[in-house]
Amino acid sequence: MENTLFTGVNILDCTGAEPYPGEVLVEGKRITAIARGTDKLPRDNSDVIEGGGTATLMPGLIESHAHLSIDNVDDLASIGMIPPEENTLIAMRNAAFYLDCGITSCISAAASKARMDVVIRNAINKGEIAGPRLLAASPWLTVTGGLGDMRTLHMPDISSMALMADGPEEFRRLTRELIREGVDIIKLVISGDTFVPHAPSDSTVMSEAEVAAAAEVVHAHGKRMSAHARSADSVKLAVKHGVKVIYHANFADEEAIDMLEANKDWVFVSPNIGFTATAAYEGSEWFTEEEVVELGFREELEGAAKGLQELRRRGIRILGGGDYGFFVTPHGDNAKDLGHLIKYCGFTPMEALQSMTKHGGAAMDLPNELGQIQEGFLADLLLxxxxxxxxxxxxxDRDKLIAVMKDGQFHKQSK
Ligand SMILES: [Zn+2]
Known part of the structure; x- marks a missing residue:
């Protein structure tokens, strides 16, 4: 295979160090050599890519809460209604689009059908379709009446995107079934949500026995869990039962934050403030001023920002991106979260970038291989x-992405 040498680039390695000028050599799937300043690397058998001294070479972005099979919808019901054939095409198209946008890895936060992420992941891994490195999730598992249960008494058979289960036995069976179908991640909806009138965000709708039953199966199979956990108790249940990626955590109280801190070597928080931040201050296209006030988006953002600053202060790793694929947060806007973390949560630009690079790599269980530009790391790179x-x-701005590389192969390269 031909090697690639990037020269004349500013290397933003996302280790936390300041960018520096230099050269980067890619052989096969990996970064094999880095030169600083005016040092030169061997260029035999290399395709030389010139950055002209102004272009930045950085790791590909890692989205921590991806929904590739959801198509910028404005209601949850339509996600269940779409037939699997059409839905597969949507997920394929979004997978390629994420690479166009410089997102080279995704931790899925729920698929719209049980096998959707699994087939997309497998096709990407075989090189049959373009797409990011993907951890495949289940649809989200919810209790009767929880987020995404679209059934009513008179229409009990209506399709929901969520899979409903009640009691530990049902959670155990469903988790086993989804693992049999090939998912990497079981997604639990432990808390309520703003959009569920009878189960608001600060309520905890799954019981501990249900969380424990799913966790028992997941751990036995060496898989992983993620959780929609807005309420304080839901965050505590998630940490207690080994949920690696905790989404939202916006009502985490002192005890929950202490638990996160005590487990910060393995747990990650992905706040997904994109929807809230956009709705709060940039949402006039979708919400009237009265609705913004009534739905409490600004207070929610303020609360989330306060909590996030505390988590950051205590060294808990925060993941960027999240919940793109809905009407307020269309696919491709994912990197807006960098600005949200800086503007509303007091993150430095470097901290924000690391939330979508270095920490994402660690959250994908590849802390020494993904999300940074270092020798030996996988060559997922953006020029x-x-x-x-x-x-x-x-x-x-996709026009500013001169090149997108995944696993040492160019997905995009404009000369
Ligand atoms: Zn989501």
Missing amino acids: VDGDPLAEPEVLL
Whole structure:
């Protein structure tokens, strides 16, 4: 295989160090050598990519809460209604689009059908379709009446995107079945949500016995869990039962934050403030001023930002991206979260970038292989016309992504 040498680039390695000029050599799937300053690397058998001294080379973005099979919808019911054939095409198209946007890895946060992420992941891994490195999730598992249960008494058979289960035995069976079908991640909905009138965000709707039953099966099979956990008790249940990626955590209280801190070597928080931040301050297209106030988006954002600053202060790793694929948060806007973390949560630009690179790599269980530019790491790289540290929004402009590489192969390369 031909090697690739990037020269004349500013290397933003996302280790936390300041960018530096240099060269990066890619052989096969991996970064094999890095030169700093005016040092030169051997260029035999290499395709030489010239950055002209101004382009930035950085790791590909890692989305921690992906929904590739959801198509920018404005209601949850339509996700269940769409037939699997059409839905598969949507997921395929979004997978390729994520690479176009510089997102080279995704931790799925729920698929719309039991096998949807699994077949997309397998096709990507075989090289049959374009798409990011993907951890495949189940549809989200919810209790009767929880987020995404679209059934009513007179229409009990209506399709829901969520899979409903009640009691530990049902959670055990469903978890086993989904693992049999090949998912990497079982997604639990432990808390309520703003959009569920009878189960608001600060309520905890799954019982501990149900969480424990799913966890027992997941751990026995060496798989992983993620959880929609807004309420304080849901965060505590998630930590107690080994949920690696905790979504939202916006009502985490002191005890929950203490538990997260005590387990910070393996647990990650993905706040997914994109929807809330956009709805709170940039949402006039979708919400009237009265609705913004009534739905409490600004208070929710303020509360989440306060909690996040505390988590950050205590060294809990925060993951960026999240819940893109809905009307307020269309696919491709994922890197907006960098700006949200900086603007509303007091993150430095470097901390924000690391939430979608270095920490994402660790959350994918590849802390020494993914999400940084270091020798030996996987060559998932972006060549950017600009400086994402000074101007993170440059990553939202696909024309500024000169090259997108995954596993040492160019997905995109404009000359
Ligand atoms: Zn989600």
